[in-house]
Amino acid sequence: MSKRKAIVNTRACVACGCCMKVCPKNAITIPKGIHAEIDKERCVGCGKCAKECPASIITVEVAES
Amino acid sequence: MKQKKKWYDYLWIASLTYLILGFFNILFAWLGLLCFFIPLLIAVIKGNKAYCNKYCGRGQLFSLAGGRFGLSRKKDVPGWMKSPYFRYGFLIFFFTMFFQMLWNTYLVFAGTKNLGTAVTLLWTFRLPWHWAYHGTFFSDGVAQFAFGFYSVMLTSTVLGFVTMLLFKPRSWCVYCPMGTMTQLICKAKHKAASRKS
Numbered sequence: 513m514s515k516r517k518a519i520v521n522t523r524a525c526v527a528c529g530c531c532m533k534v535c536p537k538n539a540i541t542i543p544k545g546i547h548a549e550i551d552k553e554r555c556v557g558c559g560k561c562a563k564e565c566p567a568s569i570i571t572v573e574v575a576e577s
Numbered sequence: 578m579k580q581k582k583k584w585y586d587y588l589w590i591a592s593l594t595y596l597i598l599g600f601f602n603i604l605f606a607w608l609g610l611l612c613f614f615i616p617l618l619i620a621v622i623k624g625n626k627a628y629c630n631k632y633c634g635r636g637q638l639f640s641l642a643g644g645r646f647g648l649s650r651k652k653d654v655p656g657w658m659k660s661p662y663f664r665y666g667f668l669i670f671f672f673t674m675f676f677q678m679l680w681n682t683y684l685v686f687a688g689t690k691n692l693g694t695a696v697t698l699l700w701t702f703r704l705p706w707h708w709a710y711h712g713t714f715f716s717d718g719v720a721q722f723a724f725g726f727y728s729v730m731l732t733s734t735v736l737g738f739v740t741m742l743l744f745k746p747r748s749w750c751v752y753c754p755m756g757t758m759t760q761l762i763c764k765a766k767h768k769a770a771s772r773k774s
């Protein structure tokens with residue numbers, strides 16, 4: 513499991529789903545139409561979602577655990 | 578690994594066709610009601626934004642033009658544009674203009690006003706559009722609504738196109754009134770659901 517993970521600023525998320533469409537690992541869902549959620553098990557920290565997000569509210573950070 | 582293309586990844590063709598048809602016969606503008614009711618129904622019934630997330634052809638069009646064809650600076654949108662004030666403010670403004678358009682349609686239906694064969698861009702500029710009008714079997718109001726609705730669709734496409742060029746391809750999604758509204762519906766719905774349980 514890679515260390516770097518995508519993190520969504522859920523309060524600023526517009527739930528557009530642009531991130532979901534580009535994630536190569538299908539790690540993103542927007543279950544309630546309110547904000548995106550990242551499946552930390554699947555995310556490989558590639559940063560594609562962060563680049564695509566029109567609101568630029570995803571960061572890829574080293575996960576502490 | 579790339580995500581496999583689904584049937585709905587081609588809905589941008591429908592959106593593009595819609596815009597083009599409006600140049601030939603304005604009555605096709607009525608079809609745009611689908612982009613209005615489908616997202617709302619999905620939000621109300623299913624409580625999600627599947628329309629934005631999967632089916633929105635306009636979003637796909639912007640991501641193709643801005644992404645694949647590189648028509649975008651790919652810069653961050655300014656902070657104010659993604660603030661709740663602007664998003665909700667734009668939603669209110671958009672619907673105020675929308676109801677004004679409906680009122681105008683009503684006046685033509687009622688016969689108080691004559692049909693205006695123009696498309697109003699950005700709520701300001703009246704573009705002559707008579708070539709796309711070949712009469713209607715129904716009331717003039719039917720045609721008036723088509724002109725009004727096409728004006729809404731063209732205006733939002735132009736705005737979305739400009740912010741695509743300036744910022745990220747799908748910047749429109751940040752302030753799209755339909756997106757903001759469906760998100761609000763989802764918020765309300767899930768709040769009510771969590772209160773019940």
Ligand code: SF4
Pocket residue numbers: 517518534535536537538539540550554555556557558559560561562572
């Ligand atoms: S960083 Fe990559 S793998 Fe992780 S959620 Fe974003 S797109 Fe998917």
Ligand code: SF4
Pocket residue numbers: 520524525526527528529530531532542547548564565566567568569570
């Ligand atoms: S692309 Fe950004 S704003 Fe859109 S759903 Fe994903 S995190 Fe939210």
